[in-house]
Each structure stands twice: as C-alpha cells, then as structure tokens.
Amino acid sequence: MEPLSGEASLIEVIQTTEAISKILRRYINIGRIREGRYDVTRLQDEISALSQPLEPLQKLLHDRIPTQTGPSQGLLDDITKCAATLSRLQDEIEPKAAQSLLSRWEFQPWKWPLEEKEAENVIREIKRYNSLFWLSLMLNQTQSLNLLINQKIDIRWLHIAKGAAFNDPDNQQIECLPGTQVELLGKIGHWVKTPNEKCLFWLSGLAGTGKSTIARTVSSSLERQGVLGASFFFRSGEQERGNAKLLFPTLARQLGDTIPQLTPNIQHAIRNDPEISARGLEEQFQKLILEPLNELNLARSRATILIVIDALDECSQDDDVRDILELLPRLQESCSVQFRFLLTSRPDLPMKLGLQGATDNHQHLIIHEIPHSVMEHEIRVYLNHKFLWLQQERDLPADWPGEKTINTLVERTAPSFISTTTLVRFVSDDSGNAAERLEAILSDQTNYATNMEGTYTLILNQLLTNEDEEKPRQLIHEFQNTIGILILLATPRSVDSFAKLLQMETDKVQEQIKLFYPVLDVPARSDEPVQILHLSFRDFLLDKKQEEYPFWVDESLVHKKLAAQCLKVMQDPKYGLRKNICNLQNEITPRVNIDKDTLSHCLPSELQYACRYWVHHLVQSHNPVDELAEVLPFLQSHFLYWVEAMSLLGFLSEVVGMIQRLRSLTIETYNDQTLSNFVSEARSFIIRNRQIADTVPLQLYSIGLIFAREDSMIRKTFESERSTWSLVPTVRERWNGHISLFRLVAFSPDGQLLAFSSEDHTVKLWDHRTGELRQTLKGHTDWVSSIDFSLDSQLLASASFDDSIKVWDTQTGELCYTFWGGVDEIYSVTFVSDDQLLGSSENNTVKIWDLYTGEMRVVCS
Numbered sequence: 001m002e003p004l005s006g007e008a009s010l011i012e013v014i015q016t017t018e019a020i021s022k023i024l025r026r027y028i029n030i031g032r033i034r035e036g037r038y039d040v041t042r043l044q045d046e047i048s049a050l051s052q053p054l055e056p057l058q059k060l061l062h063d064r065i066p067t068q069t070g071p072s073q074g075l076l077d078d079i080t081k082c083a084a085t086l087s088r089l090q091d092e093i094e095p096k097a098a099q100s101l102l103s104r105w106e107f108q109p110w111k112w113p114l115e116e117k118e119a120e121n122v123i124r125e126i127k128r129y130n131s132l133f134w135l136s137l138m139l140n141q142t143q144s145l146n147l148l149i150n151q152k153i154d155i156r157w158l159h160i161a162k163g164a165a166f167n168d169p170d171n172q173q174i175e176c177l178p179g180t181q182v183e184l185l186g187k188i189g190h191w192v193k194t195p196n197e198k199c200l201f202w203l204s205g206l207a208g209t210g211k212s213t214i215a216r217t218v219s220s221s222l223e224r225q226g227v228l229g230a231s232f233f234f235r236s237g238e239q240e241r242g243n244a245k246l247l248f249p250t251l252a253r254q255l256g257d258t259i260p261q262l263t264p265n266i267q268h269a270i271r272n273d274p275e276i277s278a279r280g281l282e283e284q285f286q287k288l289i290l291e292p293l294n295e296l297n298l299a300r301s302r303a304t305i306l307i308v309i310d311a312l313d314e315c316s317q318d319d320d321v322r323d324i325l326e327l328l329p330r331l332q333e334s335c336s337v338q339f340r341f342l343l344t345s346r347p348d349l350p351m352k353l354g355l356q357g358a359t360d361n362h363q364h365l366i367i368h369e370i371p372h373s374v375m376e377h378e379i380r381v382y383l384n385h386k387f388l389w390l391q392q393e394r395d396l397p398a399d400w401p402g403e404k405t406i407n408t409l410v411e412r413t414a415p416s417f418i419s420t421t422t423l424v425r426f427v428s429d430d431s432g433n434a435a436e437r438l439e440a441i442l443s444d445q446t447n448y449a450t451n452m453e454g455t456y457t458l459i460l461n462q463l464l465t466n467e468d469e470e471k472p473r474q475l476i477h478e479f480q481n482t483i484g485i486l487i488l489l490a491t492p493r494s495v496d497s498f499a500k501l502l503q504m505e506t507d508k509v510q511e512q513i514k515l516f517y518p519v520l521d522v523p524a525r526s527d528e529p530v531q532i533l534h535l536s537f538r539d540f541l542l543d544k545k546q547e548e549y550p551f552w553v554d555e556s557l558v559h560k561k562l563a564a565q566c567l568k569v570m571q572d573p574k575y576g577l578r579k580n581i582c583n584l585q586n587e588i589t590p591r592v593n594i595d596k597d598t599l600s601h602c603l604p605s606e607l608q609y610a611c612r613y614w615v616h617h618l619v620q621s622h623n624p625v626d627e628l629a630e631v632l633p634f635l636q637s638h639f640l641y642w643v644e645a646m647s648l649l650g651f652l653s654e655v656v657g658m659i660q661r662l663r664s665l666t667i668e669t670y671n672d673q674t675l676s677n678f679v680s681e682a683r684s685f686i687i688r689n690r691q692i693a694d695t696v697p698l699q700l701y702s703i704g705l706i707f708a709r710e711d712s713m714i715r716k717t718f719e720s721e722r723s724t725w726s727l728v729p730t731v732r733e734r735w736n737g738h739i740s741l742f743r744l745v746a747f748s749p750d751g752q753l754l755a756f757s758s759e760d761h762t763v764k765l766w767d768h769r770t771g772e773l774r775q776t777l778k779g780h781t782d783w784v785s786s787i788d789f790s791l792d793s794q795l796l797a798s799a800s801f802d803d804s805i806k807v808w809d810t811q812t813g814e815l816c817y818t819f820w821g822g823v824d825e826i827y828s829v830t831f832v833s834d835d836q837l838l839g840s841s842e843n844n845t846v847k848i849w850d851l852y853t854g855e856m857r858v859v860c861s
C-alpha cells in the first residue's frame with residue numbers, strides 16, 4: 001500500500017471519529033437513552049482518546065523528517081483497518097431517521113443499538129488501535145534518534161581538558177628564546193630519535209627554571225617533524241588541567257589526529273562507553289589508548305611518537321601521578337608505534353615518589369636536572385639579547401646596561417628564569433623609563449632567585465609611587481576588580497570575554513592589563529586568553545600572610561563575586577540562556593550537527609564560562625549564603641536551559657558532578673528544603689536523560705519532560721516548555737524513568753529500584769534509597785542492549801545482543817521467561833502493559849510478546 005493511501009485512510013479515521021463523537025453526544029443530549037448510557041460514555045471517552053495520536057500521526061505521514069525510516073507497512077495496515085472498524089461502528093450507531101424525529105416531538109428516548117458485549121468488543125478494538133498508534137509514534141521517534149546517534153559517534157565527543165595541549169590557544173605560547181637551552185634541546189631531540197633509548201625522560205628543575213618553556217619548544221619542534229603524538233600541560237588551580245581526570249582522553253584525541261588509523265578504534269571505544277571520559281585512569285588508559293593501539297596494524301616499520309607531559313607536580317593527586325607512571329610504559333607493548341615520554345616536574349616530585357637516584361635501576365627512566373652553571377649561562381644569553389634589543393629600540397647609550405650590571409642581574413636571578421623574565425618585562429614596559437627602572441632594581445638588594453615575592457613587591461610598589469594621593473587608591477580598587485578576579489578564573493579568558501563576564505567596558509580592562517604587563521602573558525590577539533606569566537604571582541597575591549598589603553586578594557570574596565556574576569550572565573534577559581538557544585529548526589537535530597560558529601555565536605564565551613563554572617565558584621567561596629539564595633530562583637527558571645546549553649557545549653557529563661557538589665554545599669551551608677529537593681530531583685533528571693540530552697539536546701523538553709514523574713517539580717515548572725510533537729498523554733507513569741534509547745539505567749516506576757546493565761552482561765538491581773545491591777540478574781551471554789520495568793515494578797525485561805529477551809522477577813531475581821528474537825539482535829525492549837512486551841530488532845522489526853500465552857506477533861517490519 002502506498003503512503004498516500006495510508007494518509008487517505010487516516011483522513012477517513014479523523015473524519016469518522018469526529019462524526020462518531022457527534023453521534024454519541026446526540027445520544028446523550030437529545031436522545032436521552034435509558035439503556036446503554038454507560039457504554040455510550042465509555043465509547044465516547046475512547047473515541048476522544050483515539051483522536052489524540054491522529055494529528056501527530058498525520059504529521060508523521062505527511063512531512064517525514066529525511067533521516068527517518070518512514071511509517072511501517074504494519075502501521076499503514078492498522079490505519080486502514082481502524083478506518084473500516086470506525087466506519088462500521090458509525091453505520092451501526094447512526095440513529096434512524098424515524099427515531100430521531102420521534103424523539104423531538106414525542107419526547108421518546110432513543111434506543112441504543114449495541115449489546116453490552118458488542119460495545120465491549122468495539123471499545124477493546126479502539127483501545128488497541130490507540131496504543132498501536134502511540135507506539136508507532138514513539139518507535140518512529142526512537143528509531144530516527146538511534147539512527148542519528150549511531151551515525152554520529154565521533155572522536156570529537158571525547159571530553160578533553162581545555163588548554164592542555166601545547167598548541168591550544170588557552171595554553172601559554174612562550175617558547176625558548178633562540179640561542180637559549182640549545183644543549184638541552186639537542187639532548188632531548190637526540191634521545192627521542194635514537195632507537196633502544198629509555199622510553200622515559202624526566203626533566204626536573206626548580207620553580208621557574210624554564211621546564212615548561214622547554215617542553216613547549218620540544219613539542220612545537222617535533223610536531224613540525226611529525227613526531228609529536230600528544231601533549232598535556234598540567235596547571236594547578238585550573239579546573240581541568242589541575243588534575244589527571246582528563247589526561248588520557250586528551251592524549252587519545254590528539255593521538256587520533258596524529259595517527260589517523262587509530263581514530264576508528266578510539267571511536268569504537270567511545271561507542272561502547274560514551275561516558276569513558278568520566279571513568280578511572282586505568283580504564284581510560286586501557287580503552288582509549290592501549291586497546292586501540294594494540295588493534296592497530298600499520299604496514300610500515302615502528303614509527304617513533306613522543307608524548308609530552310609537563311608539570312606533573314601540578315597534578316593534584318600524587319596517587320594519580322604514580323598511576324600515570326605505571327601506565328605509560330605499558331604502551332611499549334604496541335607493535336606499531338615506539339613511544340617516548342618527556343615528563344617535567346619540580347625536583348621534589350620524583351623524590352616524593354621514591355624515584356630519585358633510580359636512574360640505573362629503573363630501566364625506563366632518565367632523570368635530568370638542569371645544573372646551576374648551565375642556568376647562569378642561559379640567563380646571561382637571555383639578558384644580553386633582551387637588553388641589546390631595548391638599548392637599540394629606546395636609543396639608550398651604546399654601553400647600556402654594561403657587563404657589570406648583567407653580571408649582577410645573573411647573580412641575583414639565576415637559576416630562576418621567571419624572576420629574570422619578570423624583571424626584564426618590568427624594565428622594558430613602555431609605560432616607564434627603562435634606565436630608571438633598571439636603577440630601581442639595582443638599588444634594591446633583594447635576591448630575586450630565592451625571593452620571588454621580592455620581585456613582585458618591587459613591581460607593584462612601583463605602580464603606587466609618583467602618583468597623587470587619590471590615584472593609588474583608585475588603582476588598587478581597579479586592580480581588585482580586574483587582576484584580582486582574573487587570577488581566580490577557572491580557565492583563562494580573553495580580554496573581551498572577561499570584560500563581558502564582569503559586565504565591564506573592554507577598554508577599562510585593557511588599561512588595567514597594560515599596567516600589569518610584567519606579570520601577565522598578554523597575547524597579540526584580543527580574542528586569545530590573558531594569563532598570569534607564572535603561578536607564583538597568584539600565590540603571592542593570595543598569601544594570607546599579606547592580608548594587610550593593599551594588593552592582597554581575598555580569595556573567597558572573589559569567588560563569591562564570580563559566582564554571582566555567572567548567575568547574572570546566565571539570566572540576562574537579552575543575552576542569557578533560553579530554550580533552543582541555537583535556534584535549531586528541528587528538535588531532533590543531533591548535537592554533533594551544530595557547527596562551531598553557530599555555537600560560539602549563540603553561546604558567547606562569557607556565557608559558556610558562566611554555565612561551566614558557576615558551581616565551582618560557589619563551592620570555592622566561604623559560606624556563600626547570599627549567593628545560594630539566588631540559586632533556587634535560577635534553577636526554577638533556567639534549569640532546563642542550563643542543561644540544554646551544557647549539552648550543546650558537550651559538557652553534560654559535568655552536570656551531574658556540579659549538581660552533586662551543589663547538593664553537598666546546600667546541605668553544609670544553606671539548609672533550604674526546597675532547594676535541596678530541587679537539586680536532588682535535578683540530579684535524577686540528568687542521570688535519566690543524560691544520554692539522550694547529550695545526543696539530541698532539545699529532547700530534554702520532550703522525552704525528558706514526558707518521562708519525568710507527573711508530580712516532579714521540574715515537570716511542573718517547565719510544563720509550558722514541553723514540546724507538543726512528542727506529546728504522549730496516554731503513557732504517563734509507566735514510562736517514568738525509562739531510557740529506551742540507551743538501555744543503561746532505569747528507575748522502577750515505584751521509585752524503589754535502580755537497574756543498571758553492566759559490561760559483564762548482567763543487570764544489577766540497586767535499592768534506590770539505601771544504595772544496597774539487591775539482585776544481580778545473570779543469564780545473558782552478550783551485551784544487554786535495553787532494560788525496562790513493568791508498570792507495577794514486579795518484573796524487569798532485558799533485551800540483549802544474544803538475541804533474547806529475558807523477564808525477571810525483581811524481588812527474587814528469578815528468571816521468569818526467555819523469548820528468542822529470531823535472526824536479528826534485539827536492541828530495544830519495552831513493557832506495553834504489565835503482560836505485554838514490545839521488542840524491536842536491528843532491521844526495525846517490532847514484535848509483541850504476550851507474557852501469559854507466550855505468543856508473539858510482528859507489529860511492523
């Protein structure tokens with residue numbers, strides 16, 4: 001049957017339901033029937049229920065979305081049969097003309113023509129069509145989403161640490177000045193390329209001796225030669241670079257770019273576990289790097305690939321560092337690639353880990369310390385170069401600054417490259433006189449190498465001199481509102497984005513940044529992030545011992561300000577969050593189809609920052625009572641928009657953690673029951689909808705809300721946002737918690753149990769309240785692809801790629817039934833009612849099993 005005839009039959013169904021509805025009303029209002037009144041009312045209810053799926057069905061038949069497979073033949077047949085049933089019913093109940101006339105003039109009640117049994121049969125039939133139509137609608141939506149999801153698994157889905165790779169715009173860009181560190185760079189280059197060398201080269205050195213700069217220079221040079229596989233630069237205090245959680249996903253994604261043949265294997269790992277970025281270090285390493293590499297079969301001989309990991313001491317957990325050191329050498333197992341690892345850290349880290357002096361015993365390690373004499377030489381080269389340039393640029397005397405001055409500076413700064421650089425930046429800053437500034441340094445007797453604070457005090461105090469009384473006060477005020485905030489950002493921002501986040505004028509921020517040039521790394525482009533040159537500056541400003549110092553920054557206060565500002569930015573009526581912020585035409589548009597330009601246009605950088613870090617700043621604040629008071633109104637008005645934005649940005653996996661931290665904070669500091677309840681519910685909502693929202697964000701407003709409990713605050717609050725297209729009014733609570741698309745987790749409708757399908761082909765049932773493991777359902781021999789609870793929560797059905805559907809008793813864990821699907825893998829199972837199961841297989845065949853008779857029937861294929 002052609003789709004057109006299906007559409008024509010559907011129009012017939014729509015018209016006939018309307019006609020029957022009218023007739024039934026006449027029986028009640030005009031005909032004043034005595035017998036059968038109960039049947040007429042029930043029939044009227046069913047006809048009205050049947051009319052509900054007809055409009056979306058018509059839409060489905062008429063304007064199909066191109067990615068969808070279209071209505072099945074089974075559905076078209078059902079529509080035709082339904083039209084025939086309704087037409088027969090209409091004929092049977094149409095009042096005869098005589099009866100109709102009589103009732104008008106003689107006040108005779110009409111006679112209802114159907115026997116009770118006949119009415120019962122027709123009601124059952126109409127009910128059946130109603131649920132088949134709804135199922136077809138749901139199935140259609142599910143199929144198209146599944147299709148999109150499977151097509152679009154992409155390595156870009158891996159959640160990686162922003163700014164961690166050496167060439168990421170959020171990383172510092174400074175490399176070794178040509179002519180410096182020549183020997184060491186040569187040594188590293190030689191080690192990388194020499195076969196049979198040890199695989200680990202560990203460069204250690206004191207703070208600010210230039211290790212990161214060397215690591216960046218090596219990365220850049222070896223990238224040009226095609227040898228760099230990946231890099232990760234830790235940076236303490238930053239949300240993603242301050243720990244190892246995203247180390248292996250970040251390395252994996254870069255390795256996928258360097259070795260394209262690796263990409264499908266990594267994609268396979270992501271498909272198997274879309275949450276892999278949230279797993280433990282060893283699992284991430286195994287699934288994202290080791291296994292994909294072991295499956296690689298490169299024809300050419302073993303290529304050498306370098307992985308650079310900088311500032312291991314800035315990774316917050318020593319245990320993680322130990323794990324990293326255990327795991328990395330295992331990559332030597334790869335037959336296709338020969339790995340080299342360049343690591344850097346302060347000298348105390350190898351000592352802490354018990355590796356110091358182990359060079360001979362530890363076959364994988366070379367620990368290289370940069371000797372003091374070498375550093376003196378490097379710093380002399382640097383000073384000579386910079387001062388020569390300055391002397392020429394500023395037209396200073398030819399003998400300026402003189403060898404003696406250079407010697408003094410080398411003596412006072414070596415081996416600290418950072419103090420040398422900071423002082424040189426201070427002297428060469430065009431806002432002052434270079435010669436006078438150099439004089440100020442020389443007259444100060446501080447040893448800058450051992451006293452970094454001395455360097456910063458000198459520079460900051462200089463800003464306060466030669467000004468009238470009011471100016472320093474204003475300068476400090478402005479400093480606190482810009483640099484004081486900038487140093488505590490969770491990730492670096494460009495001037496533009498920073499100004500918008502703080503709702504300040506860009507020019508004002510620019511002015512301040514200029515003043516603090518000696519301690520900031522300011523990129524040439526205004527859309528690239530400004531960072532502090534060295535973390536020691538931040539430590540200096542936050543040092544509690546300095547509380548009296550005017551430049552001291554009150555960390556907690558700044559976090560409070562940032563949290564409040566983030567909430568404000570997200571709620572801005574014009575530029576803040578709203579439903580469908582990217583103006584997507586279609587609510588089943590997958591996230592990966594949204595291009596970067598659209599995202600950054602609709603979610604500008606400051607809004608992105610606010611979405612990701614508002615909880616971080618709240619948590620870092622001390623006792624943020626006032627700020628927490630703003631959270632409930634924010635969640636009540638913007639929760640779904642925020643989740644949508646996080647999905648669009650690919651950070652949905654962070655939302656659960658954020659909600660969790662918010663929950664702990666609320667309990668600790670702000671005892672508000674409504675907020676606690678909302679946050680708990682928000683957490684369950686995200687867990688339930690994570691997969692679908694991560695794939696097709698706008699489904700939050702349809703599938704997300706439809707399957708939310710009817711009494712849930714989220715459902716009530718956002719009822720008006722619910723999309724009408726997926727309206728499923730007749731399948732309310734039984735769908736609660738059902739995640740048919742991704743079959744990983746399901747809540748029982750009574751809220752008692754949480755079911756998880758595991759990698760070991762079992763399903764585990766947990767007590768939702770106590771967290772206790774209740775049952776482990778063993779029996780499948782392949783991956784479990786879908787799970788669903790019966791409406792009364794007594795049964796759980798699991799479908800598996802082993803081609804079976806099993807039904808379990810949730811109380812005893814006993815296997816009650818096994819149904820076999822036939823030749824195809826079953827990918828979805830759903831309870832249609834407590835005694836009927838619906839399963840669909842990979843070739844889109846849909847079958848229904850009756851749990852009592854064991855009978856199976858194909859609904860559509």
Ligand SMILES: Nc1ncnc2c1ncn2[C@@H]1O[C@H](COP(=O)(O)OP(=O)(O)OP(=O)(O)O)[C@@H](O)[C@H]1O
Binds near residue numbers: 214382
């Ligand atoms: N060879 C070099 N050429 C030019 N500038 C350098 C060089 N080495 C270091 N610097 C400057 O010194 C600053 C500090 O160096 P770097 O951050 O590399 O030190 P580090 O040893 O990694 O410090 P930490 O142990 O504190 O992380 C750099 O930002 C850069 O400005």
